[in-house]
Amino acid sequence: xxxxxxxxxxxxxxSRSLNEAAQKLYKTQPAITQAMKRLESQLGxxxxxxxxxxxxxxxxxxxxxxxxxxxxxxxxxxxxxxxxFSAGNEAKLTICYxxxxxxxxxxxxxxxxxxxxxxxxxxxxxxxxxxxxxQVNSGDADLGIGPWFDLFHSTGDxxxxxxxxxxxxxxxxxxxxxxxxxxxxxxxxxxxxxFESGFDFDSERLAYVRGTNVMKLDDIASIKSFLLSGLGFAxxxxxxxxxxxxxxxxxxxxxxxxxxxxxxxxxxxxxxxKHHGPVARKVWSDFQELGKVYGR
Numbered sequence: 001x002x003x004x005x006x007x008x009x010x011x012x013x014x015s016r017s018l019n020e021a022a023q024k025l026y027k028t029q030p031a032i033t034q035a036m037k038r039l040e041s042q043l044g045x046x047x048x049x050x051x052x053x054x055x056x057x058x059x060x061x062x063x064x065x066x067x068x069x070x071x072x073x074x075x076x077x078x079x080x081x082x083x084x085f086s087a088g089n090e091a092k093l094t095i096c097y098x099x100x101x102x103x104x105x106x107x108x109x110x111x112x113x114x115x116x117x118x119x120x121x122x123x124x125x126x127x128x129x130x131x132x133x134x135q136v137n138s139g140d141a142d143l144g145i146g147p148w149f150d151l152f153h154s155t156g157d158x159x160x161x162x163x164x165x166x167x168x169x170x171x172x173x174x175x176x177x178x179x180x181x182x183x184x185x186x187x188x189x190x191x192x193x194x195f196e197s198g199f200d201f202d203s204e205r206l207a208y209v210r211g212t213n214v215m216k217l218d219d220i221a222s223i224k225s226f227l228l229s230g231l232g233f234a235x236x237x238x239x240x241x242x243x244x245x246x247x248x249x250x251x252x253x254x255x256x257x258x259x260x261x262x263x264x265x266x267x268x269x270x271x272x273x274k275h276h277g278p279v280a281r282k283v284w285s286d287f288q289e290l291g292k293v294y295g296r
Contacts, residue, residue: 003075005039006068009047012036013057013065085119090277092121096132096141099220100237101266103164106145109286117279128195128218136269142280148267151201160269161284161291169261170208170253171241172233180254190215190232192223208235208260 008025012032015021022029036055040047047061057065085091095110114122125131125141132144137156148160177189190213215231217223223234224241233253238261244250254260268287270276276284 001039001042003071005035006071008032008035009039009065009068010072012048012055013061017054090120090142090279092123093143093277093279093283094123094125094135094141095143095145095283096125096127096135097144098130098132098146099126100240101146101164101166102240103266105290106163106268106287109283109290112286113279113283116282120279126219128197130197130199133199133269134197136271139271139274142270142274142276143283144269145266146269148265148269152267152269155199157272158269159272159284160267161287162265163268163287163291163294164266165263166266167238167261167263168235169238170233170255171227171236171238171245171250172253173227173230174248174251176230177233177253179251180256182257183255186233186255189213192217192226192232192234194218194220194223 008021011024012018012021015024018029018032022032025032036047043064045060046058047064048055049058050056097106097110110122110124125135130146132141132146133152133155135141136144136158145163147166148162152158153160172189178185186208191209192215193209195216195218213232215226217226220237220240223236224244226232227234227236227241227250228244238245238252241250245252268284268291270280270284
């Protein structure tokens with residue numbers, strides 16, 4: 001069964017006569033007739049009945065025609081994919097997007113590109129602390145969105161765009177800990193923390209860990225879930241638990257003898273010396289515009 005015969009079937013089904021179908025296909029009427037007879041012979045049933053000068057689909061023909069539209073749709077999708085790939089578009093774009101930095105503006109950039117480049121698979125990954133930096137440096141991700149410190153430039157040849165910031169603070173279930181206490185007293189309470197990265201500059205101090213009763217997790221949603229269950233305290237992005245703070249389910253914890261909240265930058269970054277395809281360049285360009293807005 002040739003797809004060209006299926007395509008011809010669709011034209012004949014939408015034409016008033018074989019002569020009209022032949023004109024649409026720039027073929028002779030005998031060629032159309034021969035192709036339809038060949039298709040009927042392969043299928044083992046009649047596709048058309050002749051009614052005067054018209055050809056009308058039989059019941060079997062109508063059913064077959066409807067199902068064959070799926071094949072034409074796949075053909076059209078393959079052609080679109082081929083056109084995009086021939087233009088140099090990537091088959092896959094991987095973005096390591098750390099949950100700590102999730103913001104609607106970044107989601108909108110990714111969603112816009114996803115809708116524009118329909119044949120490029122966009123894969124979003126995440127995980128432990130500074131995983132985006134690890135994945136971009138190792139080549140496992142084309143683009144990273146995550147916390148940023150200037151020393152990150154020393155880990156690789158990276159381009160970066162400042163696009164925002166987030167605030168970290170100590171949080172626990174309401175009533176679980178005193179609202180204010182000295183740093184040493186934290187050792188009396190369990191701590192929830194992200195797994196550390198493999199970088200030398202990473203350490204448990206970034207998690208505000210005290211004592212040995214520590215639970216390590218690799219996603220912020222799980223940390224918040226355990227916070228709400230009353231398991232312990234965590235240094236967490238305040239924007240991720242603002243609703244629970246407003247509702248009184250969680251509360252901020254103040255440390256009386258040292259800093260207990262921190263503001264960190266959010267950057268989008270990529271390898272400088274790597275070839276980036278059209279989709280990756282479009283994402284980067286859109287984040288550059290976002291960075292200009294943030295800079296103002």
